[in-house]
Amino acid sequence: MNIQSIETFRMAVPLKKPFKTALRTVTVAEAIYVKITCDNQITGWGEAPPTHVITGESLLSIEYAIQSILKPAILGKTLLNREKLFQTIQQCLAGNTSAKAAVDMAIYDCLGQKCRLPLYQLLGGYRSKLETDYTVSINEPNEMATDAGKYMADGFNILKIKVGKDTIEKDIQRIQAIRDEVGPSPVIRLDANQGWTVNEAVYAIRRMEDLNLGIELIEQPVSAHDIEGLKKVSQQTLIPIMADESVFSIFDARRVIETRSADMINIKLMKSGGIHQALKINKLAESFGIPCMVGSMIETKLGITAAAHFAASQKNITHFDFDAPLMLSSDPVKGGVIFDKNFITLSEDYGLGVQSVKID
Template identity: 40%
Template sequence: MKIKQIEVFSVHLPLIKPFIISYANYPHISSIIVKLTTECGLVGWGESVPDEHITGETPESTYAMIKNTFAPVMIGQNPMEFEKIHDLLDKVVKRAPAAKAAIDIACFDVTGKKLGVPVYRLLGGRYHEKFPVTHVLSIGKPEDMADEAEEKLKEGYTSFKMKVGVNVMDDVKRIKAVRARVGEEIAIRVDVNQGWENSANTLKALRQLEDLGLDWLEQPVDQNDIDGMVEIKSKTSIPQMIDEGLKDMNDMREIIAKRAADKVNIKLMKCGGIYPAMKLANMAEMAGIECQVGSMVESSIGSAAGFHVAFSKKIIKSVELTGPVKFSKDIGDLKQDYIIPFIQLNERPGLGVSIDESILAELTQKSDVIE
């Protein structure tokens, strides 16, 4: 099986409401979609949602990278040879993980379709039967975040991820307000997205949060401050998760050596796709560090890819892949697999996602074909 053609689409995915985190406010999500077609007529879909604050890639640079650099070298390659494909891409460009993820995901999708199996079968088979769906609360006023959490409780959600990271003491008020509203039994995870900057600010907050029963605190300090994470972890009982600070195997090696985190958040856009994500999960498993699969708020394509990784690995204990339920319009149909409060994957080959190309055309800003 050889790759005959690659189409690249720049799309704007419309959000139901703006997505607000410590360093950005997103009115929509800019995504790069890849459609890979083989000589035998099979189609694989991939996606890239870059983040210039984390991977150093923008939507514009990612589109150009795939169109001008990655797609031309992929023509004629066998999409089933994952190791060889990543080696080829790495030799062409040293990093660009989000751009590589789009190619990687499309290759896994088309390979699963060729073999007639879901992607998770290519990764070792299904381990988990279902995962709880976590609702993500964007940064807002304490009472507004508490109101939204209460509303989502009524819809069946049993866990929340709070976005904070604007001001330490204001963030403490936000967290306390949500905990008071939802009660002690509901899971709350707090994601600072580097917003507390350093260990001193973080420890100031944690002194007021110790008794709130938080599941974990995620990336409170700058992504490069691994030593800061070590200090925080040594001085609190609240489990610490690294997200932005984990992009590749070198980062994971340092995290393991320094015991810098209780948990790590693996994202396909940070590491280069499904194949590198599995390598990170294996490294974490050897070190006894629990994993989560998160996202950059991708469409059904990128979200499904993350789910296939998560469902195949015992060491992956949670998922935060909420894109399909945050969009007012999506190019795929994964949303139907969100049966709140759980997500359950279907048994269709490849990613198991059907693409509505009329919606894709409607949301596309520009496109190109490489043969």
């Protein structure tokens, strides 16, 4: 079962509404799709979105990394020696985690088909259904409250609120307006995307605790590289803190865990370099009793399908952030995971279960 060809395609799908965070505003979901064909005619698919402000990658850099470096390194290699294959992917170039992830998930798609199993079963098979949150992007408090109410009416019980822009007082107004709109029942989690300083984060979180806003957790309150600051925030507040941009690799995860700088870790395939490395991060976290979330960038259903199969396969992954395809104006992927409002069901088709992809 050798790799016969590796093709890349550009994809662009407009969002229904601009998606705003403390780091950027997105109006179009762009991606590089990867298609791997093996000599037994099994084909696997992968996706890599350019997320300059997090991974440092662009469409051009992803294309170059795959076609000029990864492809020559693995073309003709057998998928049956997968440990060696994934080692080659990691070692043939530094960084470029999204490019690696796209190739990684396409390989796993092929392996699942070869074994005649859905990928989540090949990886562990812990569950076949997930509940995703829905993200409220940063806007004025009234608009965010209206959006939150709409998502609740659409059937979502968990809301992920973007903060970290403007002032702390404005962020608190946003959360108060949303809580007033949706009531006490929905789960609310926050994502500051590195938008606060250490002192601002401690102040903001303590204010939210005093106001009893019912916050489940807070993602990446401070700069990704400020592990000491992340630790200070975790130690001086009660709401659980989740590391996101601070953790790309298993080495990052080890540093965060050993220093007790966060209570949870958000694993994203586009940061880790794919499923193979993501499994290692989760197992390390699990050995220390640290639960994980699996999230995504602004991706189409292709990338989300791979992330959902990984997340569903592991007991230690307890939180799921897979709403990105619901933000898009169209779906270029036939097959893959099945969305029913807030619930995601994994197909019993082999591999990722992708039947076809519409390439412009």
